[in-house]
Amino acid sequence: MRQFKLSSPILTILPALALIPVLGVVLAGMHNGGLFILFEFFSASIHPSLDPAVIHSAWRGLQITIATALLSWVISTFVGVLLGLISSSIFWQVFGFSTRIAIVLRRLLAIPRSIHELIWGLLLLQLLGLSPWVAIFSICIPYSCLVARVLTDQIDNLDHKALIAIRNSGVNHISTLITALLPPIIPVINSYGGYRLECALRGATLLGVFGMGGIGTELQLTLQSLEFKEMWTSLWMLGVVMISLEAGLSWWRKDSFLTKQSERQLLISMAIMLAAIVISFLWLQALDVNIFSNFQWHPIPLPTLVEIINAFSELPWINLITSTIVMTIFAAGIAIGIPPLGMMLWPTKLGTTLQSAVWSFLRLVPAPLSALLLLLCTSPSISVAALALGLQNLGVMGRLLKEGINQQNDNLYAAIHSSGSGKRLAWLYGHLSPQSKSYLAYAAYRTDVLLRETVVVGVVGGFGLGWQLQESLSSFNWAQVVLVATSFSILTLIGESISEDVRHHLLKSIKREQNPSLQN
Template structure:
C-alpha cells in the first residue's frame, strides 16, 4: 500500500486550453475589433465634447420631471393604455405560444426531422421582425385599430414563446409519459398528467417574464402611434421637452417594476412551493397572480374596445391585398441588393458593439446589483438598490431616445447607434446577470471568505468563473434581439438596415421594403444559428 501511495509522480500534464472555447473566444474578440474598426473608432475623432451641454440638459431634466396635474392625468391614461396593450399582447403571445409549442415540439414530430426543421424555421419569420416593424405593417392593413398594437406584440412574442415552451416541454424526462401510454392512456391525457406538471413552473414563470417585456414593447409601439405612454413620450420627445420625457420614463419604469415584482413573486413561489401535505390547498400568491392576470386581460379587452370583427372585415382584406400587391415581387435590382448587403454589415457591427458594451457593463455591475444571501450592511443595501434602479431606468428610456442623446456627445456614424443600443441592452443584460449571480450557490464564495480572501479575490475565484457561462449565454441571446432593435436606432444617421427600412417605409416603396425585411429575417436567423453554436461551446 505504501508503495502505491508513494509511487513516483506521473509526468505532469501541460496547461492546455480547450480548443473550441478558445476558438470562439478569439473569434469573438476579432469580431468586436472588426466592428469597432468599422465604426471608425480607430480612424479619427469620434467624441464631440461640445455636445456635453445638450446631453446635460437631457440628464438634468431627470431631476425635474414634469409633474403638473394636467400632464399627470395624461400619464395615468397613457399608462393604462400601455398596460392594456401589454396584457393583451402577452396573453396572445402565451396563447399562440402554447399552440405553437405543440406544433414545434420534438414530442409531436418524433423522428420526422424535416417537418420539425421546417416548422421551426417558419417561426423565424415572425420572430425576425421587430415589434415596431410589425406595428408599421399592421397599421397599413388594419388602420387605426387596437388590434395593431395587440398583434404587433403578440405575433413576434408568440413565435419566441412557442420556441421556449417547446424547449421546456422537450426537456421533461419522457419516462412517465411513455409509461402512461404503455398503460393504455390516450396521448392527450398522457401529456396532461406527465408532461405538463413538470413543465408548468417554467411555463408560468416564462409567461410572466413575457408580460414584463410586453410593457416595454407597448411603449415602443406607442412611438409609432399605438397610443399610451410611448405615444406621449414620442410627442414630448419630438419637441425635446425633456422634463415630460422623463415623467413618461418614470411612469414606464414604475409599470416595469410592477410587472417585475409580480413576476419575481411568482417565480419565487414556483421555486419554493408552500403546500400542505394533508389538504388540497392552492398557493394563494399563485392563484391570485393567475386570477389577476385573467382579470387584467378581460379589462384590457374592454378598455381597448377590441373586437374580432375588424380582423375579418372586408376592408382589412382589401388593404392586405393592396400592401401585398405592392410588395410582391420584392425588388431585386442590383443597386438595392448591394446596399442591403453593405448595410447589413453595418447592422451586424452595430449589434456586436452594442452587445460587447452591454456584456462588459453587465459583468461589472452584476455583483453589486445582485441581492446577496444573508444580511447586508445598510450601505451595501443602498448601493444595490441604486444600481438596480439605474438599470431599470437605462432600459425604460427607449432606444430611439438614447440614439439622439448619445448623438449629442459622439459624432454621427455607426458608433452612436451602437452605443445607444448598448446602453439599452446593458439595462436588460445587467438585470439578467444580477439574477444569474443571485442564483449561484453562495457556499464556495463563503468558503473563500472563510480562508481570508478579500472581496475582489473572492469575486474573481468564487463568482466570476461560475457566472461567466450563464451571462455569456444571455448576451448571445440578446445579440439576436440587438439585431432587431437596430431598426429603432438606424434612422438617426446611424445607418444599417434600419435607416434603409425607415426611408423605404416613408416613401412607400413596398417592393424594397419587402427585400429589406427578407434580409432582416435572414440576418436574424444567421445570428441565431451562430449564437446557438457558441452557446453549445460554452456548455
C-alpha cells in the same frame, strides 16, 4: 504547447471587449457642444412638468399602455407556449412523427421573430387598417415566437424518460404531454412569463404608431420636440410602474419558488392570465379604446418579380448587411459582457445596488433617446448606434443575471470566499459560474432581439438594414421591404444556428442520455 479552452464564465465576460473599439470611437468624437442640453435633460428629471394637462395625458397614456401590455402579454405567452410545444422535438416524437417537422417549424418561426414589432405594425396596418388589434398582434407576433423559442429549448433539454415511460404504458398522446411535460414546464413559464410582462410593457410604448396613444406617444413626441420636462413626467410614471412590476414579480417568483406544488402554481397562473384579460378588456373599454372595432381587409399590390429584381440592384447590400452585423455584434457585446464584468469588479452590496439602479434607468430610456443623448456629446458613428442599443439591453441582461444569482444559494460562494479568495474571485467562481450557461442562453436570445432593434436607431445616421427598412416603408416601396425583411430573416437564421452550435458545444460537458426511440 498548452491548449486554451474557454469556460462558460469567461465567455460571459469576454464580449465586454466590444466596449474597447466602441468607446475608442465614441471618445475620439467627443465634443462639449451639447453639454448644456444634456444638463437640461438631467436637471429636468428633478423638475418634471407638473402641468395638469401633461400629467393627465401621460396618466391616460400610461393606462392604455399597461392595459394593452397585459392583453398582449397573455396572448403572446399563450400562443408562445403552444408554438413552443409544437416546435419541440419531443412533441412530434410522442405523436410518432419525424422530429424533422420540429426543426422545420423552429426555423419557420425565426422569420416572424426576426422582424421588429414596429415593422409588423406598419405591415399589418396596411392590411387591416387602424385598430387596436393591429397594435396587439404586431407586439404578439415577434413576442410569441420568442417565447416559443425559449420554451422549445427548455422542453428539449428536459429529461424525457418519465414521458417515454408514460407513453409506453399506453397513455394517449395528450394525457402524456399534460402529465409529463406540463409540471416541469410550469415553473419555467411562470418565471419567464413574468419577465415577458415587462418586455410587453416596453413593447407597448409603440402604440402611438397605431393611433392608440399610450405613454410611448408622449415619449416620442417629447423627444422630437426636446421638451425634457414633459418627457420626465412620462419617464417617471413609466419608471414607477416598471419598478413596482419588477418588485411584484420577484416577490411572486420567490413565493412560487417556495410552493413546489405545481398544482397551485398552475391554478394561480391561469387565474392571473384570465384576470389580466378581463381587466385589460374592461380597462381599455373604460379608456375609450374601441377594442371591438371591425377589421376590413385592405389588400396591397404585391411586388412583381421584376420589381424585386430591380430593387435588389438598387440597394448597397454589402454595406447594409455588414453595418447591421457590426452594429448587432458590438451592441450584443456591450449588453452581454458588461453586467457580469461590472458585478465582478464591484461585487459589494453598494456596488450591486448602484449597478441595479443604473440598469433600471437604462431599461427605462428608449434606444432613440439614448442615441440622441449620446450624440449631444459625440460625433455620429456606427459605434454610437451600437452603444445606444447595447445600453438598453444591458439593463435587461443585468437584471436577468442578478435574478439568476439571487435564485441560487450562496453555499458555493461562501465556500470559495472562506477559503481565502477575494470577493471578486469568489463572485466569479461562486456566483457567475453556476449561472453562466443559462445566462449565455439568454444572451443568444437577446442577440436576436438586438438584430431586430437595429430598426430604431436611425437618428445616428441611416445605418444598416433597419434604417433601410424604415426608409423603404416610408416610400411604400414593397419590393424593397420584401427584400430587406428577407435579409433580416436570413441573418436571424444564421445567428440562430451559430448560437445553437455554441450552445451544443457548451452543453457537451453535461452528459446527455439518449432517448430511446418511441414507437407508435
